[in-house]
Amino acid sequence: EVQVVESGGGLVQPGGSLRLPCAASGFTFSSYWMSWVRQAPGKGLEWVANINQDGSEKHYVDSVRGRFTISRDNAQNSLFLQMDSLRAEDTAVYYCAKNRGTGYPRPGPPDYWGQGTLVTVSS
Amino acid sequence: DIQLTQSPSTLSASVGDRVTITCRATQNINSWLAWYQQKPGKAPKLLIYKASGLESGVPSRFSGSGSGTEFTLTISSLQPDDFATYYCQHFDTYSTFGQGTKLEIK
Numbered sequence: 001e002v003q004v005v006e007s008g009g010g011l012v013q014p015g016g017s018l019r020l021p022c023a024a025s026g027f028t029f030s031s032y033w034m035s036w037v038r039q040a041p042g043k044g045l046e047w048v049a050n051i052n053q054d055g056s057e058k059h060y061v062d063s064v065r066g067r068f069t070i071s072r073d074n075a076q077n078s079l080f081l082q083m084d085s086l087r088a089e090d091t092a093v094y095y096c097a098k099n100r101g102t103g104y105p106r107p108g109p110p111d112y113w114g115q116g117t118l119v120t121v122s123s
Numbered sequence: 124d125i126q127l128t129q130s131p132s133t134l135s136a137s138v139g140d141r142v143t144i145t146c147r148a149t150q151n152i153n154s155w156l157a158w159y160q161q162k163p164g165k166a167p168k169l170l171i172y173k174a175s176g177l178e179s180g181v182p183s184r185f186s187g188s189g190s191g192t193e194f195t196l197t198i199s200s201l202q203p204d205d206f207a208t209y210y211c212q213h214f215d216t217y218s219t220f221g222q223g224t225k226l227e228i229k
Binding site: 037059062099110111114 | 157172173178212214215219221222223
């Protein structure tokens with residue numbers, strides 16, 4: 001059974017940092033793009049970042065580029081999101097997701113999602 | 124940047140109704156579009172990939188169509204479990220979601 005499980009959320013002050021790990025199981029982790037998607041309270045979904053199979057290609061939404069870093073450890077079947085210089089507008093549930101394969105060197109849509117972890121940025 | 128606009132934002136319907144949600148892109152995205160269903164407090168569920176591909180395990184009353192800049196999600200006969208919020212997503216190295224359509228019980 002495919003599973004992705006996020007952790008690491010919590011309350012952090014503006015300007016602070018937080019690292020979100022995501023543990024994956026039930027599939028060949030090193031064969032798939034992975035993504036982070038967030039959802040602010042009462043709002044819609046926002047794609048945050050993705051990373052290719054070997055970690056050589058990473059992409060970010062403009063609002064987090066330069067502050068957030070996506071990474072992966074294929075030996076440990078783990079995905080990470082390092083969040084620095086956090087702002088109040090980064091408050092959201094953060095989802096880790098496996099991307100569907102496409103047969104092309106590009107990610108498919110997220111097909112397996114974690115339950116989400118809440119990050120609250122507030123003083 | 125590619126933007127997606129869904130319509131309507133809210134849709135009231137009854138069990139058994141046929142409903143259609145539209146997603147329009149600001150530029151040609153070929154068929155790189157997916158549809159999701161999300162219920163309160165839950166993660167999104169992938170329904171349709173690559174505009175019209177039905178994800179495994181999704182009931183056949185869900186269907187997707189379109190290419191280029193205009194796409195639709197159709198539910199042929201609404202069931203009680205279908206009342207939720209639906210999102211379209213352009214998936215690629217840079218991704219974006221539509222703003223969502225809340226499907227409510229009339």
